[in-house]
Amino acid sequence: MVEERKPEKVSRDQEIETLFRLHFARMRHLATLMIGNREVAEEIAMEAFVRTLAKWGRSSTIDRPEPYIRMTVINLCRSRWRRSRIEAQARLAQFTRVSERDDAVEVDSAVAVRQAIRSLPPRQRACVVLRYFEDLSDEEISEALGCSTGTVKSQLSKARGKLYSELDQNSTGATHV
Secondary structure, eight states, rough: OOOOOOOOOHHHHHHHHHHHHHHHHHHHHHHHHHHOOHHHHHHHHHHHHHHHHHHHHSSSSSOHHHHHHHHHHHHHHHHHHHHHHHHHHHHHHHHHHHHHHHHHHHHHHHHHHHHHHSSSSSSHHHIIIIIIIIIIHHHHHHHHHHOOOHHHHHHHHHHHHHHHHHHHHHHHHSOOO
């Protein structure tokens, strides 16, 4: 009489190890082809196995683990694409907001400078405009205004003092976000 041998019971750890050995490389390759980044693909394949094993623990068994893992890899790749697209849109929106805020600060600063210049007495205002906006020398300014270069230097010095004071008051009085 031939003794009938019972099939050896394979432990859960052995099943997991076999499943991993048989399918991990193929799932990582699939994710690499879909994502284009081997490191990210490896993370995705590992996550697919973790999720598969978690589900395997809740139900008695997954009849066909390879299709299940493959589907999980594909879904994780899709999630990664969506997340990447959303993150890119958020970065773009943030960049746009920062640019708009910077533009607003530049506009506010320019307005403040123009207002401060308008508040100067006429001769000081003329000296500042001719020097800093028209880029004229002291001699050219004195010729344009019909005064000495010493007067131009004196008027510019007084104007700078008033402008620094005025603009400093505006910047310290403003609320910073």
